[in-house]
Amino acid sequence: MLHAISATGGGRYPQLEEWLLAKAKKPPTGTRLGLFDGLHGVAFTLDDLGYRQEALDVLDMSLREKWESLGPDLGGGLSGIGLNLLRLADVTGEPALREAGLRAAGLVADKLGDVPDEDAPTISGGENPYAGLMRGWSGQALLLIRAYDDTGDSAFLDRAAVALRHDLRCCVFRENGSLEVNEGWRSMPYLGTGSTGVGLVLDEYLTRRHDEQFAEASKGAELAARSPMYILTGLFSGRAGILYYRARRSPVTDPQVARQIRNLAWHALPYGEGMAFPGNEMLRLSMDLATGTAGVLLALGAALHEQPVTIPLLSPAGTAIPQTPAPTGAGQ
Secondary structure (H helix, E strand, O other): HHHHHHOOOOOOOHHHHHHHHHHOOOOOOOOOOOOOOHHHHHHHHHOOOHHHHHHHHHHHHOOOOOOOOOHHHHOHHHHHHHHHHHHHHHHOOOOOHHHHHHHHHHHHHHHOOOOOOOOOOOOOOOOOOOOOOOHHHHHHHHHHHHHHHHHOOHHHHHHHHHHHHHHHOOOOEEOOEEEEOOOOEEEOOOOOHHHHHHHHHHHHHHHHOOHHHHHHHHHHHHHHOOOOOOOOHHHHHHHHHHHHHHHHHOOOOOOOHHHHHHHHHHHOOOOOOEEEOOOOHHEEOOOOOOOOOHHHHHHHHHOOOOOOOOOOOOOOOOOOOOOOOOOOOOOO
């Protein structure tokens, strides 16, 4: 919430920041470590708000835990942790942070396995691993792409391609040409567990290396973000995430972006002196980043602000989408 408010020009709230600082100094036993569910998210936000030493102190605590045994995912595992470590290595110049971030990328690369074969899962969730950005292979690909940028080692980009092919095996093309993640009993377009999250990372890959399968899938993901109707609201599982995805590709003058902004009104409810949005399952109002009002605010910022507004450690809005094959060179 503090990141979303600050990033969108909502000002600072010293009382809330002091609360966060106090909690960060002595986190309860069992506090998670991840970027979107634990201490790495706290460290990111503290640094983003200008509390660099406090952020480094939180990182130091987290690195003393058994973080290398975590799963590879972006939401709470090694991919989110690796992205956070590499970012803080950039801004601080601390070689130990870069070493740890690349260690996370290496662990993710090692866990991937081979290019998916005919026996690999085609359904996301249930008895199978989840596909998508937050819990699936696309989030892992995002860290591997970042590690490639950091080192120039094309092996990381090769492994990112393997990760994306795993996710695409769990996707289906609908009759209208849109690409969605196949959950067996339904297909999903959403940012966290659906095809627009996969598409976001496909676009990142395509700015570095051309791939025909990925280019075709990227077009399908874009079609999945054109619907006027999305049941839920949130950033990771609703219309706000669709708006965020669209805002990365197009200016606010694009009718598709304008439609998603306008249709957020379908979900808005009066609250206090303003408005708020319901969370997953629409049973109560939510203020958090993943499912509620803070995520809607961040998505609106991504679409409307002149300066880039991003989900933590995802690429800035307006990343170029290549229309022609990339030239032969490093990383091919």
